[in-house]
Amino acid sequence: MPAEFEQYARPGEITPEITASKLLDTPIQVPSRLLMGPGPANAHPRVLAAQTLPLLGHMHPPFFTIMNEIQDGLKYLFQTSSKYVLLISGTGHAGMEAAIANMLEPGETIVVGNNGIWGARVTDLAARYGGNVVSLDTEAGGTLSLKDIQAALEQHKPTVLFLCQGESSTGAHQSLAGVAEACQVHGTVLVVDTVCSLGAVPFYGDAWGVDCMYSGSQKVISAPPGAAPFMLSERGLKKLLNRKTKVASYNFDLNLIGDYWGWFDKRSYHATGMISMWYGMREALAIISAEDRLVSVNTIKVPEGVNWAAVVKNAMDKYNVEIAGGLGPTAGKVWRVGIMGYNAKLENVELVIAAFKDGLKQQEFLQ
Ligand SMILES: Cc1ncc(COP(=O)(O)O)c(C=O)c1O
Known part of the structure; x- marks a missing residue:
């Protein structure tokens, strides 16, 4: 050890003053509750069971097979043939931040459909990433008409339009049909929040021309919180690849996360995959795929x-x-x-x- 460090290194002379917590002397206790609020919902027992399976390394081929299976399930759930699907590590907010950090560059304009808390949250995030935010407000509980949206696109010609499909603070269900056509006239990228709606109401990623969509694991998908289903269309990917500035967040840089998920036909380490969480998501997606039945x-x-x-x-x-x-x-x-x-x-x-x-x-x- 270099001499200048040695004078401080006297472990034998130091008595730890902070002792171990007595609260941790007993095993963890969790009451069993029926979660009937707006999320998290109870996870499916098969999902929880999958999370107890042995860990694999995050670059092991058997784990890549599981990631491929997850992507297949996501494509079905999003109704997209886009290969640019993955799980963002984190809750719905992580999906939201990934969407904004990648689709918006400093100085670009974003029109945010604002009819509850989630538009307000995106307004905050977009401003943090240097966006020029235009809030398109409706009264709480209401939704935006296609006319409102077309007029805002015409007036502001934004780079990004944000809409929340299921506004969980008010219960409003925003229609998405026809919005992409209006966006494409102005070269606007359509970003949609489906955290509270995906799996419960129809979502047609390709048919509705959605360019970027994020969701959450702990609601309709019936897994614990911690994996945000995410999608880019070909247009969304183009927007990412044509950026003039580097994505400001390392953690949410889709160039890097996508490279781990095989978007660019190879796999590079970005951060350790959430192994057990993704086992659970694999099973949750399998359950959803098997539930493809007519309700009528x-x-x-x-x-x-x-x-x-x-x-x-x-x-x-x-x-x-x-x-x-x-x-x-x-x-x-x-x-x-x-x-x-x-x-x-x-x-x-x-x-x-x-x-x-x-x-x-x-x-x-x-x-
Ligand atoms: C519509 C919507 N968007 C985003 C979020 C944020 O998700 P999370 O709490 O998982 O970060 C929620 C959570 O309730 C939501 O309902």
Whole structure:
């Protein structure tokens, strides 16, 4: 050890004054709660189970396979064929900051749809990144009309337009259809927050021409907080690659994060991937992919040995309830139950279930 350090290094003479906390003497205790607020929601048990799997190295090929699977799931969830999808390490705010840090350069104009807290948050962030922010306000609880948006684009010709699809502070659902067409007239990049809406209401990344979108893991996706699903379109990527200035944040620089996720056909270390968190996201995306069913017509598989037609007849004769059998390729294999419009009521669902139970009991399929 160099002499100038040695005079300070007397570990034997130092008695730690700060002792270990007594609070940590007992194992962690967490009450079980049903999380029915605006998020986080409870995570799916399969997601939590995946998070206990053994760690892999963040540059190990089996982990890259899992990252590829996540990207496939994201493309489905975002309804995009863009290869520029990934998870930002962090919560929805990390996605938000990545969007602004990469899509906006100092001095450029951003029009921010502002009808609740999230527009205000983006206004703050965009100003921190040197943007010239124009706030497009509506009353709290309202949404912007396409006309409002077109007029603001015409007036300000911004580089970026920000909209929040699901404004969780007010419950407003912002329509996105037609917005990209208006943006493209002015070369404006469309950035959308779907933290509270993705997976719950339709989102069509390609069809709606969204250039940059971020979401969160802990709401509809049913994973813990900590991974922000993220997407750039080809136009979004072009905006990134044509920047005149370096992205001001290392952590959120998509040139680097994208390079770890294979966007540029190789993989370089940016920061350690959130291994266990991404295992969980992989499973959450698998669950969402398997839930791709019509909600208006529910198809129920007929169990082996059950006479489907007798169940249908009993429902009509005894309960006055119509249930349909299969059609075409599903004939004889499924029942079809419609839950539509005026009929979509709890008491109707309960009646259909009662009719099913009774019909199945008669065939001794149920006790
Ligand atoms: C619409 C919306 N955007 C952004 C966020 C911020 O997400 P997070 O709290 O995960 O950082 C939230 C969180 O509630 C949200 O509802």
